[in-house]
Amino acid sequence: MTTTYDKTDERLLESESxxxxxxxxxxxxxxGDLGMAPVIIGLALIWVIFFLQNDRFLSSRNLVNxxxxxxTIGMISLGIVLVLLLGxxxxxxGSVSGVGGSIMAVLLVYQGWPLLSAILLAxxxxxxxxxxxxxxxxxxxxPSFVITLAGLLAFLGVQLWVLGSRGTVNLPIDSWIIEFAxxxxxxxxxxxxxxxxxxLAYLGTxxxxxxxxxxxxxxxxxFRGAVIxxxxxxxxxxxxxxxxxxxxxxxxxxxxxxxxxxxxxxxLRRTRFGRSVYAVGGNEEAARRAGVPVNRVYxxxxxxxxxxxxxxxxxxxxxxxxxxxxxxxxxxxLMAIAAAVIGGTSLFGGRGSAYAALFGMLxxxxxxxxxNLIGVEAEVRYIVTGAVLLLAVTIDSLxxxxxxxxxxx
Amino acid sequence: MNDxxxxxxxxxxxxxxxxAVQALSDVSLDVRPGEVVALVGDNGAGKSTLVKIMxxxxxxxxxxxxxxxxxxxxxGPKASQALGIAxxxxxxxxxxxxxxxxxxFLGHERTTGGVLDEVEMERHSWELLRQLSAKIPSVRxxxxxxxxxxxxxxxIARSLVGEPKVVxxxxxxxxxxxxxxxxxxxxxxxLRKRGLGVVLITHxxxxxxxxxxxxxxxxxxxxxxxxxxxxxxxxxxVAAITGASDNVVAERAAxxxxxxxxxxxxxxxxxxxxxxxxxxxxxxxDPDQERDA
Numbered sequence: 001m002t003t004t005y006d007k008t009d010e011r012l013l014e015s016e017s018x019x020x021x022x023x024x025x026x027x028x029x030x031x032g033d034l035g036m037a038p039v040i041i042g043l044a045l046i047w048v049i050f051f052l053q054n055d056r057f058l059s060s061r062n063l064v065n066x067x068x069x070x071x072t073i074g075m076i077s078l079g080i081v082l083v084l085l086l087g088x089x090x091x092x093x094g095s096v097s098g099v100g101g102s103i104m105a106v107l108l109v110y111q112g113w114p115l116l117s118a119i120l121l122a123x124x125x126x127x128x129x130x131x132x133x134x135x136x137x138x139x140x141x142x143p144s145f146v147i148t149l150a151g152l153l154a155f156l157g158v159q160l161w162v163l164g165s166r167g168t169v170n171l172p173i174d175s176w177i178i179e180f181a182x183x184x185x186x187x188x189x190x191x192x193x194x195x196x197x198x199x200l201a202y203l204g205t206x207x208x209x210x211x212x213x214x215x216x217x218x219x220x221x222x223f224r225g226a227v228i229x230x231x232x233x234x235x236x237x238x239x240x241x242x243x244x245x246x247x248x249x250x251x252x253x254x255x256x257x258x259x260x261x262x263x264x265x266x267x268l269r270r271t272r273f274g275r276s277v278y279a280v281g282g283n284e285e286a287a288r289r290a291g292v293p294v295n296r297v298y299x300x301x302x303x304x305x306x307x308x309x310x311x312x313x314x315x316x317x318x319x320x321x322x323x324x325x326x327x328x329x330x331x332x333x334l335m336a337i338a339a340a341v342i343g344g345t346s347l348f349g350g351r352g353s354a355y356a357a358l359f360g361m362l363x364x365x366x367x368x369x370x371x372n373l374i375g376v377e378a379e380v381r382y383i384v385t386g387a388v389l390l391l392a393v394t395i396d397s398l399x400x401x402x403x404x405x406x407x408x409x
Numbered sequence: 410m411n412d413x414x415x416x417x418x419x420x421x422x423x424x425x426x427x428x429a430v431q432a433l434s435d436v437s438l439d440v441r442p443g444e445v446v447a448l449v450g451d452n453g454a455g456k457s458t459l460v461k462i463m464x465x466x467x468x469x470x471x472x473x474x475x476x477x478x479x480x481x482x483x484x485g486p487k488a489s490q491a492l493g494i495a496x497x498x499x500x501x502x503x504x505x506x507x508x509x510x511x512x513x514f515l516g517h518e519r520t521t522g523g524v525l526d527e528v529e530m531e532r533h534s535w536e537l538l539r540q541l542s543a544k545i546p547s548v549r550x551x552x553x554x555x556x557x558x559x560x561x562x563x564x565i566a567r568s569l570v571g572e573p574k575v576v577x578x579x580x581x582x583x584x585x586x587x588x589x590x591x592x593x594x595x596x597x598x599x600l601r602k603r604g605l606g607v608v609l610i611t612h613x614x615x616x617x618x619x620x621x622x623x624x625x626x627x628x629x630x631x632x633x634x635x636x637x638x639x640x641x642x643x644x645x646x647v648a649a650i651t652g653a654s655d656n657v658v659a660e661r662a663a664x665x666x667x668x669x670x671x672x673x674x675x676x677x678x679x680x681x682x683x684x685x686x687x688x689x690x691x692x693x694x695d696p697d698q699e700r701d702a
Contacts, residue, residue: 006535006548209528216532270525272518275507279515282506289502291487291516350506403553 006219034399038392039344039359046363050370057370060247066362066369067244067254068182072316074257074361076336077343078264079308081357082301084340085268085281087349088144090133090302092151093309093336098159098328100126100310101317105169106162115175122310129155130306134299144302152333160325168324171317181318184252191241191250199234203227253315258358260308265354277301281350312336331382338385339364342392348400363388417442417477417606418463418494418575424471425458425630432458433630436472440575440606445597447609447617450627451650456610459627460577463608464496465489477574495568499579501560503567509548509555510534513567537566541599544592558589565596575606582616594619614643626650 050057076093083090100122107118129151136147163169171178186194206226213220244250268274276297279287288294316332317323341347342363343356364385371381416439425433433455440446450456461467463474465483474481476492483489489496503512510530519526519533534548543562545555552560561581568576578597582590597620600607611617617624617638624641626634626649634649 006531212528213531216528218528218531218535271523272520272525275511275515275518275525278507279504279511282504283502286502286504287515289486289498350504 034344034395036344036353036355036359038395039342039356039363042342042388043359043363043366046366046370050366050373053370054373057373060243060245062369062373064244064247064249064251066365068251068319069369070361070365071251071254071257072181072312072319073332073335073364074312074339074357075260075315076309076312076332077339077361078257078261078354078357079305079312080336080340081343081345081352081354082264082277082308083144083305084345084347085277085349085352086298086301087281087347088137088298088302089148089337090144090151090305090309091148091333091337092155093305093312094328094333095152095155095159096126096129096306096309096328097313097316097332098323099129099155099162099313101313101323101327102159102162102169104314105171105317105323108171108175109169110166115177119177119314122314123307126307126310127303130303131299133306134295134302137302138295138298156329159328163323163325168322170322173321175318177314177318178321180256181253181315182321185249186241186252186255188241188245188249191245192238194250195234195237195241198237199230202233203230206230253319257315261354261358268354273297273300278350283350309336335361335364335385338389338392341396342388344392344396346396346400347393348396360392414441415478416440416475418608419475420459420463420472421475422472423459423462423469423474425455425462425467425469431630433462433469436627436630436632438608438625438632440608442574442606443601443604444622445601445607445609445620447611447621447624448627449611449614449617449624449646449650450633453629454627454650455630456627457579458630460496460579460608460610463489463494463575463577465494490571490573493572493574494577495571495573495575496577497561497564497568497579497581499583501564503552503560503564505553506551508551509545509563512552512563513537513548513570515567517570533570534566537569538562540603541566541569541596543596556589557585558592561585561589561593562596565593565600569600573605575608576600577608577610579610580612581609582611582613590616614646617646618643628652 047058056062076097079093080090103125104115104118104122107113107121108115111118113121133144133147133151136142137144203226206229207223210220210223210226241250268277276287276292276294279290279292280294280297284294287297313328316327320327339360340352340356341360343352343358343360345352345356345360367384367388368381371384418438418440420436420438423433423436424431436455436459438446438448438459448456448459458467462469463483465486465488468482468484474483476494481492483492483494486496504515507515510527513534514530519529521529531548538545538548541562543559543566545559545562552563555563565576565578565581581593581597585593594616597607597609601620601622609616609621621638624634624636624638624646625632626636626646628650633652636646636649
């Protein structure tokens with residue numbers, strides 16, 4: 001066998017066998033390259049603990065509810081992941097989601113707009129808010145912490161002003177946003193077909209990459225490994241779909257949320273824009289000198305974060321079938337930011353993945369749901385959530401220190 | 410067409426002022442293809458200013474820049490890169506969280522249909538690193554896990570992605586150990602063999618002696634001396650850098666006229682230093698002046 005370009009260096013520690021792969025995984029963990037490992041282990045632990053407390057926790061019914069409840073704030077959290085990747089923060093996503101939901105509801109109910117137009121206008125307001133943040137940040141150098149803290153207060157005011165004296169706006173019960181957020185589920189055959197299609201798409205791209213790497217004389221994983229992974233993936237998806245189908249099934253809204261996460265993940269890993277986001281988060285000056293349009297990256301990301309916040313607000317309005325003065329208030333902000341951090345997005349910028357929003361949100365929602373099931377009051381939930389957030393940030397800081405001491409900071 | 414005897418980059422009578430400070434006055438410099446030109450000088454001599462003029466960060470107040478036979482004005486970093494002048498700054502400007510491939514192509518990523526072409530970029534990375542005989546174990550590990558010399562290698566390799574004609578290296582060995590310095594010097598040798606013009610800015614006389622073909626000495630913003638390698642000793646260089654150069658040049662000129670060869674023993678670089686200028690072998694009799702120095 002001829003040596004490929006990338007395996008010529010004798011210092012390279014090979015990782016072909018499963019055992020070598022395992023030891024290289026261990027080496028990565030020790031050097032502080034944790035990735036998603038802590039949150040996935042944490043989620044598994046939480047599920048086991050609550051299941052032991054109350055076996056209804058892992059019932060199909062509860063998991064379907066969990067998926068529906070996660071999607072609204074989870075959508076907001078996806079925007080937070082993007083902002084954190086730049087090493088910045090958006091504290092105003094809660095207020096902005098409230099503004100978005102309110103605009104949509106008022107246009108729909110009191111101005112008689114079609115639902116789609118109302119949603120599009122609310123999303124446009126989200127884009128405008130984020131662009132404004134981005135311009136303030138790039139043109140005047142105001143710290144994002146302060147800009148968005150001001151936004152948190154100001155947009156809370158805007159929300160109250162939009163809602164006016166009405167206070168609470170109930171959405172018409174027949175509007176499709178309510179259907180979408182509560183009652184729409186994939187039929188069983190469609191959910192299984194979707195699982196297979198996703199597996200085939202994964203297999204197709206893997207095989208194509210392997211083929212191209214071989215053609216370019218680069219080392220490539222085996223076809224067999226790719227097939228095994230795809231089969232395992234389809235099996236897991238089929239099982240998940242089957243289990244949820246025992247109750248209502250795979251909801252449209254959670255599916256939409258996961259699809260957005262997958263899309264953002266692909267954009268981050270596979271496009272020039274995504275590469276720019278990681279570069280700016282890692283070393284802004286280096287990115288600037290390499291010709292990355294740094295300001296445009298900041299503005300785009302802030303705009304995306306506010307837009308995801310509005311989208312989350314619209315979904316929340318649909319889920320709760322109404323918008324009130326308290327929408328997007330209380331713990332929306334904190335849960336969205338905490339989910340991104342718990343999911344493993346570094347607060348120091350440049351490290352993390354879109355899937356942090358998925359797993360982080362599932363952890364938080366599992367805690368909420370589990371404590372509800374065993375009949376514990378809200379105060380315990382806040383304390384537990386706070387402790388988990390602290391744990392996640394500590395892991396982030398420790399892994400950063402481990403990276404430094406192993407020379408991989 | 411350039412046959413290697415004509416300069417690829419030529420600066421003539423460059424002036425640069427910052428307010429009341431004349432940072433550069435009447436500085437000239439030639440770089441030929443396949444030649445390593447060392448630019449040496451003490452702190453504040455104007456080396457960095459000159460590099461920034463060539464890389465388009467500063468615009469000169471006077472003088473002429475000729476690139477490949479054509480007078481040009483370099484009005485920004487992009488213009489400099491477009492001409493074919495690549496600069497590797499001292500702080501390297503790499504993203505620690507990205508892998509080697511991502512850093513090499515940062516800002517110039519290859520795409521097919523809007524999607525990053527990772528396979529093509531990785532293949533090209535290996536090709537580039539092989540041409541430089543660079544020792545990077547894997548291009549899929551973050552820059553953070555590389556040594557200082559390997560980072561310098563990546564930074565130099567990155568400058569070659571745009572197929573430049575001139576590469577400027579600002580203090581490439583400043584933070585490196587012995588083995589890593591040797592690695593980078595080998596790399597400079599290979600840039601020369603590829604037919605690139607190399608401008609090497611350094612404080613390290615051993616580096617200069619190891620790889621440079623010609624040496625420009627800047628002192629207080631002026632061309633203070635120009636040497637071909639082999640006709641100059643480290644002592645003479647130090648003398649030129651610290652300010653005894655007028656006498657060195659004058660002496661050599663005198664000797665050249667009389668046709669006698671120069672040997673290091675002919676010149677005592679410290680013999681003409683003013684009191685307090687320091688230097689090895691210089692003994693001051695005045696304790697106050699010694700303290701000031």
